[in-house]
Amino acid sequence: MIKLEQLGEHILIEYYDCDSEVLKSTTLIEKYMIEAAKVAQATIVESVFHTFSPWGVSGVIVIEESHLTIHTWPEYKYAAVDLFTCGNTIKPWAAVKFLEEKLKAERADLAEISRGIVGRILKDNKKHL
8 A cells, every 4th residue: 555645634533422511611622622732742823712502612723733623512412523734743643532532422433534645736736837
């Protein structure tokens, strides 16, 4: 199998059967997302979180290496998380596992997408020169 040279790794996670009380707490969600960024060895730039009425949380952690986002649906015990990281020093899979534990998810579905495949970028750039 050939390893693709890529600029980034994008992991989309669906966490199911989570603790709805955790998913309602903006304070906890922001804390866990910041900790997840640290577990991944990312460099945090800024965090922004919003609480919905009557419940639910959306948030983003901007990192120098890209971003981590979350949106929660406590009424469904569900959270959607997006980890987009660039560089080869980041450990996004450590953040995936950390969040699964903190959200108390019974199960998770994952999709991984290679972003910025260098061969494609170089090929496209040559067409425009």
